[in-house]
Amino acid sequence: MTAALLIEQLLNGVQFGLMLFLMAAGLTLVFGVMGLINLAHGSLYMVGAFACAAVANFTGSFWIGLGASLAAAAAAGAIIEIVVIRRLYNRDHLDQVLATFALILIFSEGTRWVFGSFPLFLDVPELLSGPVSLPFGVQYSIYRLAIIVIGCLVALGLYLLITKTRLGIRIRAGESDRAMIAALGIDIRTLYTIVFALGAGLAGLAGALVGAIQSVQVGMGEPVLILAFVVIVIGGIGSIKGSLFGSLLVGLVDTMGRFLLPSFFKLFMDPSQATSVGSALASMLIYILMALVLVVKPKGLFSANA
Amino acid sequence: MLNVSRETILNCLLALTLLVVPFIALSLDEPFYVTLATRVAIYALAGVGLNLALGLGGLISFGHAAFFGIGGYAVGILASHALNYEPHFSSPFELEGTTQMLILWLVAMIVSGLAALIIGLFSLRTSGVYFIMITLAFAQMIYYFAISWPAYGGEDGLSIYVRNGFPGVNTLIPINFFLITFGVLMSALFLVATLRNSRFGAALQAARQNEDRLSAVGIKPFNIRLATFVISAMITGLAGALFADLNRFVSPNMLSWHTSGEIMVFVILGGVGRLFGPVAGAALFILFEFIFGGLTEHWMFFLGLVLLAVVLFARGGLIGSLAGKVRYD
Amino acid sequence: MTDNNLAIAPVLELRNVFKSFGALKATDDVSLTLLPGEIHALIGPNGAGKSTLIRQISGEYSPDHGSIHFLEKDLKGSGVAARAQMGLGRTFQVSSLALEFSALRNVMLAVQATEGTSFRFFKPVMKDQDLIDAAMVFLQEVDMQSRANIPAAELSHGERRKLEMAIALALKPKAFLLDEPMAGMGPEGSKALTVFLDKLRHQAPILLVEHDMDAVFALADRISVLVYGRIVATGTVDEIRTNPAVREAYLGEEV
Structure with missing residues (x-):
């Protein structure tokens, strides 16, 4: 195992973590501000990926596709917020789970209807294709590096949005006291729609970015959604900082676990057995991590009201 | 004075219909419907398990697929060992596979119960949204484990070549297997009805209504909930065991989060917390799949619409709309 | 002092x-x-x-x-x-009851708790005459026996306060x-x-x-x-x- 390989895997972990952050940030915002658990967040990720792939294939430009993914996911988010989600704010979590599960069925099957069952392919844009040389002899994909940069920019942008803008002040007010922002005369319905669309847009962006390195297919959002849940449980519901920290932790632990565990077991097992034990354990690693966090801090590491 | 509520009559009608349909199907020489009814009974059983935790205890578990799948895999793994004449392990004692349903059920229930004990110990420390997400996450963990563990088929699943045996019954005949599942379902319903009316059930339902009140009288909600979660998982695990024998196949699909969602849908469509809710819900689900599945391959799209409508506009499910709200004595 | x-x-x-x-x-x-x-x-x-x-x-x-x-x-x-x-028998500042249960069943829960384990799975509570009678005594003490079968959710504020007291009494x-x-x-x-x-x-x-x-x-x-x-x-x-x-x-x- 070389240092270069290790660094490459670490970068992969960071890249994966930042994509999880784009998902988790929206989920945690929606929960923090509106008190809603949204299972259909993964569908918005899928919508972003499909919009990007379809538009990029049609226009020949990945960048137009990327813009389309943001727009399509944000629009889809705004529409479901207005048509369905807003009726759920005053319902219990069971109703929220079921209604958003129903939305998943509608989105998944609807997408299959329009695009068919075969995966779409989305090529990495020319500008970002190929590897780049980094220190220590690391050859790393420019595209993945770009994803890391975009992820960092989004995190920074969210930080500025929440701390420095009027919208951010309203969002924070909404997190601490819903009645108060209504009393302040803020149009709460519009605020909720904007927050939901913002989260949806981030999910769509993540879907499009990841779509170029994996395939774009129905159901691609759900595994990411569940990982985002793990992130939120670890970070603490409602905390953007917690979700950033949790995302990077989950991204790194998952990637490094898959990379290192099989080699680790090879130290004292025969290779084929070590690979299967190692990969099986690696697939469970982040859930074990979540369980450990729960033992120590049942409300997550960055819980708002710890 | 004969005091029979509308719900009781409805329950009897449901049970009777489920029992009679396969016989009518047989007499019309339509054996396919026997299998369909068997599926209803098994799905209903899985729902009965979840309904105990969700309906009576208010525990919104989005991870019951874990127990359904574990029950299924318990059967698949034991049966495959029996057929290969290959013991699971030989020291400290030899454990061989088996093809006896009664033993398989027992093992399926014990393993599901143990899994629920561990998952419950972690997840029941939390409540609300955390509980939903954590049960979902643990189920997903087991799902990925099943996919990445190659010994029992991994992603491809595991076939059971011959349906397992039941003393004195030829299980290969569909109607016989249906009657077995129906009997198990009725027993589980009887068990849940008994639990609901017992002291344990009183504490459980109080924990749902007002946790602080239960603590203040000196009953720890955690212990009651943990026991409920385990019993609930054992029932759903048993359903998984039967499902494995129905299809003679187990796959990670049984463990997937879609399965968790579907089990929850059975409970909701029929009516949360209603004894026969899962039976009504599973029947509606299968009917829906059968009718719309024949019309379009995109029937899940319409299922989504219907489910959405039920959640938004018709709370209480089928039994709730027909028999009114729950009344306690 | x-x-x-x-x-x-x-x-x-x-x-x-x-x-x-x-x-x-x-x-x-x-x-x-x-x-x-x-x-x-x-x-x-x-x-x-x-x-x-x-x-x-x-x-x-x-x-x-x-x-x-x-x-x-x-x-x-x-x-x-x-x-x-x-x-330690406490009452709450704001009534805290199992609202779907009747007044009687709220008290029965307390009696059941003092009698030891709640891990009894079989006998129906509403056929457990000893349990019912024991709970009734405490309802009588606060003059609530006529409201025994009314769900707590349907009781008036004053009646809920009395029920709280009956539950506290039942804890002995x-x-x-x-x-x-x-x-x-x-x-x-x-x-x-x-x-x-x-x-x-x-x-x-x-x-x-x-x-x-x-x-x-x-x-x-x-x-x-x-x-x-x-x-x-x-x-x-x-x-x-x-x-x-x-x-x-x-x-x-x-x-």
Whole structure:
């Protein structure tokens, strides 16, 4: 195992973590501000990926596709917020789970209807294709590096949005006291729609970015959604900082676990057995991590009201 | 004075219909419907398990697929060992596979119960949204484990070549297997009805209504909930065991989060917390799949619409709309 | 003041209890005792930290420092349910009931809890005549037997307060923790409850948090005055009435 390989895997972990952050940030915002658990967040990720792939294939430009993914996911988010989600704010979590599960069925099957069952392919844009040389002899994909940069920019942008803008002040007010922002005369319905669309847009962006390195297919959002849940449980519901920290932790632990565990077991097992034990354990690693966090801090590491 | 509520009559009608349909199907020489009814009974059983935790205890578990799948895999793994004449392990004692349903059920229930004990110990420390997400996450963990563990088929699943045996019954005949599942379902319903009316059930339902009140009288909600979660998982695990024998196949699909969602849908469509809710819900689900599945391959799209409508506009499910709200004595 | 009483072992004893939420000192070096047979009233203006203190005794909060002893046992580490099992019977400031259950079933739950394990899976509670009869006795004590089969959700405010009391009685506690039992009872209800509590002290001592000064002065053997988390005075009714610090900090505003 070389240092270069290790660094490459670490970068992969960071890249994966930042994509999880784009998902988790929206989920945690929606929960923090509106008190809603949204299972259909993964569908918005899928919508972003499909919009990007379809538009990029049609226009020949990945960048137009990327813009389309943001727009399509944000629009889809705004529409479901207005048509369905807003009726759920005053319902219990069971109703929220079921209604958003129903939305998943509608989105998944609807997408299959329009695009068919075969995966779409989305090529990495020319500008970002190929590897780049980094220190220590690391050859790393420019595209993945770009994803890391975009992820960092989004995190920074969210930080500025929440701390420095009027919208951010309203969002924070909404997190601490819903009645108060209504009393302040803020149009709460519009605020909720904007927050939901913002989260949806981030999910769509993540879907499009990841779509170029994996395939774009129905159901691609759900595994990411569940990982985002793990992130939120670890970070603490409602905390953007917690979700950033949790995302990077989950991204790194998952990637490094898959990379290192099989080699680790090879130290004292025969290779084929070590690979299967190692990969099986690696697939469970982040859930074990979540369980450990729960033992120590049942409300997550960055819980708002710890 | 004969005091029979509308719900009781409805329950009897449901049970009777489920029992009679396969016989009518047989007499019309339509054996396919026997299998369909068997599926209803098994799905209903899985729902009965979840309904105990969700309906009576208010525990919104989005991870019951874990127990359904574990029950299924318990059967698949034991049966495959029996057929290969290959013991699971030989020291400290030899454990061989088996093809006896009664033993398989027992093992399926014990393993599901143990899994629920561990998952419950972690997840029941939390409540609300955390509980939903954590049960979902643990189920997903087991799902990925099943996919990445190659010994029992991994992603491809595991076939059971011959349906397992039941003393004195030829299980290969569909109607016989249906009657077995129906009997198990009725027993589980009887068990849940008994639990609901017992002291344990009183504490459980109080924990749902007002946790602080239960603590203040000196009953720890955690212990009651943990026991409920385990019993609930054992029932759903048993359903998984039967499902494995129905299809003679187990796959990670049984463990997937879609399965968790579907089990929850059975409970909701029929009516949360209603004894026969899962039976009504599973029947509606299968009917829906059968009718719309024949019309379009995109029937899940319409299922989504219907489910959405039920959640938004018709709370209480089928039994709730027909028999009114729950009344306690 | 209380030194003469030290010969008798207190049922409940708080020693130097502190609790803060951020910068707010909700409980600031509180020490107090509850002696056998007495009603010890805890009074103080809103926001003085009475509820926070009750919650530390009942086990919902744990103190930052200091100890709480009940029947000479340190309560540290025992949860709400364990303390209730040990004999701390509390009522809530805002009625806290299993709302879908009938009044009777709410009391039955308490009887069931005192009889030991709730891990009994088979016998239906509504066919358990002993359990029903036992619960009925407590409903009768608060004059609620005619409302036994009404769901708690459909009871009036006053009836819910009575039901709370019946549940507390059913626990057969060794000490009562009553958090504003008179709240919203109206003058008639308060008067009746005063008579009731006066008799109840023979069953077990009462730590009474109450705003109704008529009731407090009529019932209390001792009064502790809590202001900004601190106990500014403890003494008999007369001592408290004439205590200048109390008049300034508390009674001065109220009367």
